[in-house]
Amino acid sequence: MESKLTFKQYQNSLQENRFLGLECKNCRVYTIPPQAVCRSCGSQEFIQRQVSNKGIIKTFTVIRIAADGFKPPFIVAMVEMGQGAYLMGNIVGIEPDSANMELIGKKVEIKAKLVKGDLYSKDIWTPVFEMISV
Amino acid sequence: MRKVAIAEACMTRFGKHEKTSLELFTEIGLTTINRAGLYPRDIQALFLGNCLGGFGEGQAHMAPFVHSAMGLPMSSPAMRFECACATATVAIRNAALLVGAGVYDIVLAGGVEKTTNLSTSLATRTFAMASHAQYETPVGITFPGVFAMAAHMYADKYNIPLIELKKHMAEVAVKNHYYGSKNLKAHFQKEITVNDVLSGIMVADPLQLLDCCPFSDGASAVLITTEEKAKKITKKPIYIAGMGQASAGGLYVQQDITKAMARKTASKQAYLEAGIKPSDIDVCELHDCFTIAEIIAIEALGFFKAGKGYDAATKRHTYIGGKVAINTSGGLKAKGHPIGATGAAQVTEIVEQLRDEAGKRQVEGAKIGFVDTMGGDFGTVCNIILTA
């Protein structure tokens, strides 16, 4: 079974700031980031789609004791995309010390940044979230 | 399936150890065999849990070396299990399945870990390897970070002011350190106050230092056998009444991380097999790697309704004499958390409780005990129900 959206293709899309996702032909649920089967119904039949880069913060934390290779403090959050999929990434553009419960429910624009690899990993493009001011 | 029993269960003290992983497990494994009045030649297989041997000691493939050091017969295979923090419980479940199926009659299962020889940042990096390496680890998520996000989601979902939730979380740490103070094998044996928790350094908002379990070294081993053999070995065999295990993907797939769906799935299997319900449980060792983790676990295991378990420690429902005694060993929080050994130590505590051998932290008349171990960020959950 050939993947409809490989990790490499997904990485390229993040790098180009256009989000690719997989829409299930069976239940219409979006699976983002990509994997071989629908996260909801298990179907292997997908249509590749470009999706909106807007989302809503569902939860967050400020990492103050970090793993090797990271410079704390920084914010990690889970964001729900318009299509119902969740992404984990970093909220950027605000002071980590200003992060509080009011962030939950706020709208963000999703972009991407390159995270340098270490001894155990390669360079990887990951989501970043910028607050949309109202 | 044959009825499966635990004939003996032992653990080292958890904390900081000079000895190698190989030495630690060999010692506790032989102690377990000796206490059962058996010899290494009687053991038909060794299921050894270990996660970080490759990083801490440059040792992968640890099982055959432990096998040799213990003097087990060449014909008794040894193999390593790895399911992050749920490692040893999964090893024990697989041993019980094979004894139940009649493949083996006596298996030694358990685990060992050394984490204190890693720097905090390397330990944090290697623990984070149990998150999704492409979609989650690169954003800098840590294990405290995962549970910190669960705490914020819990406060938001159930509309509990964060400051209130944090006080109730601190009460979980107070309870587990209180029981740790009564356990000579615990990493931390001193009591703490809510104020101690709330004045600690912030690790990952809103989790402070004492919301988190420590990095520990330790080993634990469990002798799994048939009902018939167990009765010959000990006057107090403990029976495996039900087991369950479930798997889930990354947090981006789980989405609502206050629910721990893999735990609901695994515990449902265990309750069904044992034919008992949550209200029948007298004593439970569950996966309190962080204070919020205990709150999420008592809800997912069915002891409390969703959104209602947060103040259980404050109301003393989870103390001995309350609704259900939770983490009488001190839990991961105070007893310590040498990842690959943790599940076997949880089983050891329940075995002691059901044998009425838990001393100052004995739950009077305990007959049914529950073991809950969670690996990674809710990705693996393994549950075992034990009866006297």
Ligand SMILES: [Zn+2]
């Ligand atoms: Zn589908």
